[in-house]
Amino acid sequence: MATYRRFTHEPEDWKNTMGVGIQPGTTAISENSTKLDNLVKQASSIVFDKYKQKYSLVYQSCLRKDQIPYGIGALQPDGGIWFIDTIPIMISEAKYQGDRGNAIERWFKNVYIARLINPNITYLTFACGLGVLEHKPIYDTLYLPHKGMYNVVQPKQNTAFLKVDGFLLEEVVNIIEDTFIQTMEG
Numbered sequence: 479m480a481t482y483r484r485f486t487h488e489p490e491d492w493k494n495t496m497g498v499g500i501q502p503g504t505t506a507i508s509e510n511s512t513k514l515d516n517l518v519k520q521a522s523s524i525v526f527d528k529y530k531q532k533y534s535l536v537y538q539s540c541l542r543k544d545q546i547p548y549g550i551g552a553l554q555p556d557g558g559i560w561f562i563d564t565i566p567i568m569i570s571e572a573k574y575q576g577d578r579g580n581a582i583e584r585w586f587k588n589v590y591i592a593r594l595i596n597p598n599i600t601y602l603t604f605a606c607g608l609g610v611l612e613h614k615p616i617y618d619t620l621y622l623p624h625k626g627m628y629n630v631v632q633p634k635q636n637t638a639f640l641k642v643d644g645f646l647l648e649e650v651v652n653i654i655e656d657t658f659i660q661t662m663e664g
Contacts, residue, residue, distance in 0.1 A: 510607065511574035511581070514644060515556040518572040518604050521650035522557035525658060533662065536561040547594045555588060557602070557654070566595055568661055570602040570654055575609030575616050582609065582619045589623065589636065598634040600661040604650060610640035631657045633664035 526537055538561065540554035553559070557570030569592055575581035585603065592599050609616035620628075623636045631637055631653075639645070639653055 508574065510644070511572070514572040514574045514604065514606055517645060517647060517650055518557040518570055521647060521654050522570050524651050525654045526558075526560060528655070529658065533562060536563075541566075541591070541595075545595070546591055551587065551591050553588050553591045559592075560658075566592065566599055568600045568602065568658060570604070570657075573603060573605040573609075573616060574607045575605070577608035577611070577614050579609065579615060581607075582616045585620070586623075600632075600634055600657060601636045602654065602657050603636070603638040604645060604653075605638060605640050606642065606644045608642060610642055616640065631660050633657070633660040 526535060529535060530537070538559045540552065541559065543549045546553065553569075555569045555571035557572070559566050560568040569588075571585075571588070573581050573585065582605070589601050592601055603620070605616045605620070607616070608614060611617060617628075617640065620636075620638050624632070624638050628638050628640050637657060645653075
């Protein structure tokens with residue numbers, strides 16, 4: 479039988495987690511990841527504002543607990559969640575990672591929650607950094623759930639755009655708009 483230990487916020491518990499995950503008092507946020515997060519958020523807002531009235535879209539920055547099956551977990555993608563009525567139809571998020579690390583690990587949990595709610599949701603990911611190169615963490619981790627297809631819109635599926643050196647605002651706006659249009663037509 480497995481034994482589980484509940485951690486408190488006491489310093490003696492912190493030393494037991496050394497080397498595991500993000501250390502107490504530290505952050506996984508880098509300047510590059512913050513820049514990409516803000517870029518995706520800004521582009522998403524531009525495209526959302528353009529189409530919100532035409533399609534009666536609703537925007538949420540995250541899911542509330544009562545929107546998540548079983549009320550456990552969280553989902554707060556960088557570009558937010560777009561709804562028609564109460565159905566989430568599109569999510570966009572950003573991931574930045576070097577050639578090592580684990581920035582992409584949370585992606586699977588987020589997609590799983592989103593697909594429990596709507597199996598046909600378009601889940602759009604923008605990924606940058608050395609981790610997007612072939613046989614690096616982001617590239618390899620996202621390969622199967624994207625069927626090996628990167629930089630191609632796959633409406634109502636997982637879509638990932640990878641670019642080592644990052645994106646320009648205009649590129650992200652165009653990709654989000656094209657992805658949304660194809661989602662609505664698909």
